[in-house]
Amino acid sequence: xxxxxHHITAITRKIQANVDFYVGFLGLRxxxxxxxxxxxxxxxxVYGDASGAPGTLITFLAWEDGSxxxxxxxQAAEIALSIRPEAIxxxxxxxxxxxxxxxxxxxxxxxxxxxxxxxxGIIIKLVGEAELEVQDPWPARDIPAGDAxxxxxxxxxxxxxxxxxxxxxxxxxxxxxxxxxxxxxxLASDVADVLDIRDAGGFWTxxxxxxxxxxxxxxxxxxxxxxxxAAALAAEAEGDVNMHDRTxxxxxxxxxxxxxxxEYATDGPGMTVDEPQETLGSKLFVPAHFRADPEEVRVRLPxxxxxxxxxxxxxxxxFIHRVHRxxxxxxxxxxLLHGTGGNETSLLPFGARVAPxxxxxxxxxxxxxxxxxxxxxxxxxxxxxxxxIVTEAEALAAFIEEANAAYxxxxxxxxxxxxxxxxxMLGAALQLHPGLIRNAVxxxxxxxxEGAPKVDLAGTNVLMVTGQSDPYGAYAAEIEKRLAGAGAxxxxxxxxxGHDIGLADVELARQFMEKVVR
Numbered sequence: 001x002x003x004x005x006h007h008i009t010a011i012t013r014k015i016q017a018n019v020d021f022y023v024g025f026l027g028l029r030x031x032x033x034x035x036x037x038x039x040x041x042x043x044x045x046v047y048g049d050a051s052g053a054p055g056t057l058i059t060f061l062a063w064e065d066g067s068x069x070x071x072x073x074x075q076a077a078e079i080a081l082s083i084r085p086e087a088i089x090x091x092x093x094x095x096x097x098x099x100x101x102x103x104x105x106x107x108x109x110x111x112x113x114x115x116x117x118x119x120x121g122i123i124i125k126l127v128g129e130a131e132l133e134v135q136d137p138w139p140a141r142d143i144p145a146g147d148a149x150x151x152x153x154x155x156x157x158x159x160x161x162x163x164x165x166x167x168x169x170x171x172x173x174x175x176x177x178x179x180x181x182x183x184x185x186x187l188a189s190d191v192a193d194v195l196d197i198r199d200a201g202g203f204w205t206x207x208x209x210x211x212x213x214x215x216x217x218x219x220x221x222x223x224x225x226x227x228x229x230a231a232a233l234a235a236e237a238e239g240d241v242n243m244h245d246r247t248x249x250x251x252x253x254x255x256x257x258x259x260x261x262x263e264y265a266t267d268g269p270g271m272t273v274d275e276p277q278e279t280l281g282s283k284l285f286v287p288a289h290f291r292a293d294p295e296e297v298r299v300r301l302p303x304x305x306x307x308x309x310x311x312x313x314x315x316x317x318x319f320i321h322r323v324h325r326x327x328x329x330x331x332x333x334x335x336l337l338h339g340t341g342g343n344e345t346s347l348l349p350f351g352a353r354v355a356p357x358x359x360x361x362x363x364x365x366x367x368x369x370x371x372x373x374x375x376x377x378x379x380x381x382x383x384x385x386x387x388x389i390v391t392e393a394e395a396l397a398a399f400i401e402e403a404n405a406a407y408x409x410x411x412x413x414x415x416x417x418x419x420x421x422x423x424x425m426l427g428a429a430l431q432l433h434p435g436l437i438r439n440a441v442x443x444x445x446x447x448x449x450e451g452a453p454k455v456d457l458a459g460t461n462v463l464m465v466t467g468q469s470d471p472y473g474a475y476a477a478e479i480e481k482r483l484a485g486a487g488a489x490x491x492x493x494x495x496x497x498g499h500d501i502g503l504a505d506v507e508l509a510r511q512f513m514e515k516v517v518r
Contacts (some may be wrong), residue, residue, distance in 0.1 A: 003174025004193040005152050006217040006249070006265040007046070007057035008079050010122055011069065013210035015043060015062045016304045016311070017119035018128070022047045022058065024307040025098055026081075026124070027140030027148055030281035031271050035297050036061065037246060040290045041345055043301045049056070049151070050136045052271030052280055054219055054249075055193070056151045061214065062305040064302050065320060069209025071158070073200055074259025076213040078156035080194070085128030087147040088112045093278075094143075109179055110185060120211035120303075127153045129192070140488025154194035156184075159258030160201040168238070168256045169195060172229055173218045173264060189219075215233045215253070217263035223250045226264055247287065248273060265328075296349040299324050318399045320344055323407065324352070324360040332517050333407075333414040335400070336362040339444075341372040347419060354417065354441075354509040358517075361403060365421065366392065369423070375425035376448070382475065384448045389428050396425065397433045415439040415517050416507060419501055422470040424448045427479045430488070431455055439516045441465070441509045444500050446475035447482060457488035463512040464492040471500045 012018040012104050022028050031052035036042035037119045042063075048056040058079065071077050083091065088105050091114055095102045101117040126149070137148035152234040161166040166185045175187035175195060185197040195216070206212065220226045226243065233241050243252045251265035275283045284301075286294045303324060305311035322344040328442050334355045336347040344364040351360045364374035367388060376392050377385040381455040403409055416437050423445035430437055434455040462483050466476045476492065484490040491512075495504050 004055055004189040004191045004219045005154065005195075006054045006219040006263070006267070007059055008076065008152060008155055008213060008216050009059045009061065009263075010079070010120075010213045011063050011066070011208070011210050012060045012120050013043070013063060013066055013068075014119065015060075015064065015302050018060055018062075019045070019304050019306065021118050022060075025094070025100065027138060027143040028056075028058070029138035030306065032059075032281060032285065033283070034285040035290070035292075035301065036119060037287050040292055040297050041300050042288060046271070046281075048138075048271070050138045051277055051396050053136065053151075054265075054267045054270070055191070056416075057271075058152070062302060063210050066231035067209045069212035070204065070207035071143065071212055072204045072206035073158050073160050074255075075199070075461050076126055076155045076157050076216050076260055078115075078196075079213065080125040080127050080153040080155060080196075082129040082132055082153040082471070083126050083144060083148070084132050084150075085112055085130060088114055088126070088128050090144070091126050091145040094456045109181065112424070122211055122213065125153075125156075129153060141150065154196060155213070156196040156198055156254075156487065157258070157260050158200035158206070158214070159256075159260065160199075160203070161258045162197045162199040165260070166197045167198075167219075167264070167331060170240075172232065176287075177220075205411055215261035217251065217265045220251070220264050220266045222266055222268070226252050226266060228248055228483055229264055239442045247285070262319070275292035293349075295352070299348045299352045300345040313408070315402070317402050317406065318395045319366060320364040321399075321403075322348065322360075322362045326357055326359070328357050329359055330357040331410065331413055332358040332513070333409045334358045334360050334513070335373060335403075335414060335416045336360060337418035337425055338362070338373070339414070339420030339422055340369065340374050340378075342419075342422075343373055347417070347422075350419075350506060351417065355415075355517075357511050358513070359407065359409070361409075363374070363396075363399070363422075365425075366395070374421045376421070376428075380420075382446075384424075386450055389425075389448060391431065392425065393429045393432045395427050397436055400436055411436075411438055413517050415441060417441040417443070418445070419443040420445075420499065424479075427483070430457065430460065430483060431486070434460075434486070439512075441512055442479070443505055443509075444470055444472065444499050445479055446472050447479035452482065455486050457483060457486040460488040461512075462488050462490045463508065463517040464490065465501075465508055466492060466494050467497040467499055467503050468494055469497065472499065 028047040032046035048060045104114040114126045178188040179186040183199040187195045249265040338346040376388040423442040
C-alpha cells in the first residue's frame with residue numbers, strides 16, 4: 001500500500017437524489033449502507049468501484065432536511081475523480097443530456113477538467129488523467145468501461161494557512177509538493193493522488209451542513225502506522241487526535257493547521273469483511289456498540305431505490321414525514337403521530353411491530369413547545385392553544401387527503417396511531433373533520449378541544465389505551481365520552497403502566513389493526 005486518498009466523506013440532504021447521481025449518473029457502485037457510528041439513526045452510504053477498494057470510496061452522511069452548509073475556510077471543497085482524457089467528451093455529452101450543472105472543460109495542471117455539481121451543490125471534478133489504466137469499474141448499463149470513472153484523483157482544500165497546511169500533510173501523511181499555480185499548491189502521493197491546497201485567505205469560514213465535504217481520509221498501511229502517526233502528532237502538539245475502530249478500517253482524526261478535518265485510515269480489513277463482494281451494498285450494517293435490533297434501525301432510516309428498482313418518492317406535503325414501505329407490503333397503511341419530544345422517526349419501530357406488512361407514514365409535528373416538536377402548543381399542563389389545534393387539524397386533514405393520492409392509501413385500509421400529544425391531535429381531528437379518519441389508536445390520550453362540535457362518527461373505530469398510573473389518565477374519560485357519544489365504536493383498555501408505552505400497547509394495537517383494517 002502506498003500513500004494516497006482512502007475515501008472522502010460529505011453530507012447530503014436528500015438521499016434518493018444522491019443515489020441517483022452517484023450510482024445512476026456517475027456509475028459508481030453502492031458498496032455499503034450503514035447506520036452512523038455516532039448516531040444509529042443516521043444513514044451512511046459508501047460508493048466505490050466494483051470491489052469497494054480504498055482510493056475509490058466516496059461516502060455520504062444523510063442529514064435529511066438538514067440545514068445547508070457553507071463552503072469556506074478550513075474545509076475540503078471539491079472532489080476530483082479520474083477518467084481517461086478521451087472520456088471527457090463522453091461526460092460532457094452525458095452531463096448535457098442529464099441536465100447536470102457543469103462548467104468546462106478547462107485545463108488545470110496540464111489536464112482536462114470538467115466540473116459538475118451534485119444535487120446538493122458539491123463540486124465533482126472529472127479529471128482526464130494521462131496513461132490511466134482501466135481498473136475495476138462497476139459495470140454501469142449505459143457507461144462504457146473505457147469511459148468509466150476509475151478512482152478518486154484528489155480533493156481541493158481551502159486554507160488561509162496554505163503553507164502550514166501543505167507542510168502538515170507532507171510531514172505526516174506521505175504526500176510531497178509537485179506543483180504550484182494560480183494560488184494552488186499541489187501535493188501528490190506515491191499513487192498520483194493529489195491534494196490541491198488553495199490559498200483562500202480572506203474567504204469566509206466554512207459552516208457544517210448539507211452540501212459540504214466533512215473530511216478527507218488518507219491511506220495508512222496498517223493500524224501500527226495509524227498509532228505511530230497519532231504518537232507523532234501528540235509529540236508535536238498538533239491538536240486533538242481521536243482514534244476509532246470503524247469495522248472496515250482503523251483510523252484517526254485530526255485537524256490540519258487551516259482547520260480541515262483529516263482522517264488517516266487503514267486499507268484493511270475492507271468493505272468485504274461482513275459481506276461478499278458479489279452482494280456488496282445489499283446489507284445494512286449497524287455498529288455493534290449500539291446493541292440495536294437491525295430491523296428497528298432499518299425502519300427509522302430513510303428508504304431509497306437503486307436505479308432500475310421500483311421506487312416511491314416522498315412528496316412535499318404539509319408535514320415533514322417519513323415513509324417506510326416493507327418488502328411484503330399488503331396494501332394496508334399506518335399513519336403515526338409522535339408525542340412531545342419525538343419526531344418523524346420516533347414511532348417507526350413501534351409501528352413496524354404493530355403492522356409489519358403495512359406502509360408506515362410518520363409525521364413530525366409543526367409546533368414547538370420548550371424546544372420540542374409537538375402537534376400543538378400547551379399553555380398549562382391541562383390547557384392548550386385552541387386556535388392552533390384548529391389550524392393544525394386543518395393541516396392534518398389536508399395532509400391525509402394529499403397522502404392518500406400521493407402514496408395510494410386506501411382510507412378503509414388505513415389506521416392512525418398517535419401517542420400522547422399525537423393521540424390528542426387525532427382526538428381533536430376526529431371531532432373537527434369527521435369521516436376523514438376511520439380507524440384510530442389513541443395511546444395515553446386526553447381531550448384537548450374545548451368546544452364540543454356536533455358530529456357523526458358512525459363507522460369510525462377507535463382503540464384507546466390508558467395507563468393506570470398515568471398522571472393524565474384521569475382525563476381520558478372525556479375524549480372517550482365525546483367520541484362514543486358521536487357514534488364511534490370506542491374501546492378503552494386500561495394497562496398497569498404509566499404514560500410510557502410498551503409491548504402491551506403494541507399487542508393491543510396489533511389486534512385492533514387485524515380486526516378493523518383489511
